[in-house]
Amino acid sequence: MAASDVVFRVKRYRPESGGRPTFQEYTIPYRSDMVVLDGLNYIKDHIDPTLTFRWSCRMGICGSCGADVNGQPRLTCGTYVRDVHKGAVTVEPLSNFPILKDLVVDFDDFLRKLASVTPYIVRKDWGDLTKEYVQYPEDVEAYRQQSLCINCMLCYAACPVFGSSPEFVGPAASALALRYNRDTRDEGADARLARLNTRTGVWECTFVGECSVVCPKDVDPAAAIQTLKFLATMRHMRRLLMPGSSSR
Amino acid sequence: MPMTSREYAWKRRPGWWLRNRRYLMFQLREAGGVICALYGLVLLNMLVQLRAGESAYTAFLDLLRTPPVLYLNVVLFALVVWHALTWFMLIGKAQPIQFTRQPLPWKVVFGINVLLWLGVSGAVVYLIFGGI
Structure with missing residues (x-):
């Protein structure tokens, strides 16, 4: 290996041949400005076209290229090799998810959970759709942080609770539920809190906090979940003490 | 799943x-x-x-x-002390109720909680032993 090379240890899983995932090493030219995704693309373009991984925007927006890099969930497009290069760069599929092929994991379970919290504006009556639903800057600021979520799944890969209890609704879906509950145009907060105030909802969270550490967009899902616990408790008490109260 | x-x-x-x-x-x-x-x-x-x-x-x-x-x-x-301190650290990171316009930095909340804890512990020790 030349001094200007770097070794990539990539976990491979070939569903057509079965068996366990194994590591494969690739030695590629090193550049100080290369990100891990550049390395994977170099391998695919020049060494091994069978290597399979997801990517799209290459600028930390689409959330497709998440992988465990040296044991930590990261967006490979936003991780410089120079920052993680300790002899070799180890790239594995995101933890806590079934592997489809190589670095590609199955997100279907997350998508079902996301759908269960209705991650869109819910209204009982849309009324006149030509009319504007005005929001002031402070209204937007109330949910701006959670709205930055790009569904990259790094938070699920980092969450040991999700690893041991796969039915847990999880960090990103919870953060997005809070995002819509805080939207002044939305009227679906009660149903979302009912979903989250269940055994598989926010109460599974034991506040490890790693989801917020690995989040590339500073969404802070751990704090969102704690806020939802408080809101779910308030909803429960309100329904107990004032059965006829409004949903918000 | x-x-x-x-x-x-x-x-x-x-x-x-x-x-x-x-x-x-x-x-x-x-x-x-x-x-x-x-x-x-x-x-x-x-x-x-x-x-x-x-x-x-x-x-x-x-x-x-x-x-x-x-x-x-x-x-x-x-x-037990570690258990208590870690929860004090987390209080500031999850502030469902905000008493201020902007959330307080978690280190400030942690410090306030530790001071309150030491104060209450000191009062308990004083009540039991009549002074340290």
């Missing part, structure tokens, strides 16, 4: 909590919670011994003063 036949099921590695420092601190926090509960049983047993009579109570206190139990208490106390 349901899987198709060719998917490879993810398996958690033994010792996953040694993967990074934060997982280790989390596990110690959880262990501290269990220790808190178990130590509650020791205190309950103390009440049982007290009810059983002076000799039983004295024997139990003598047992608590033996070196192995004292060393064990030091370890347990450290875990």
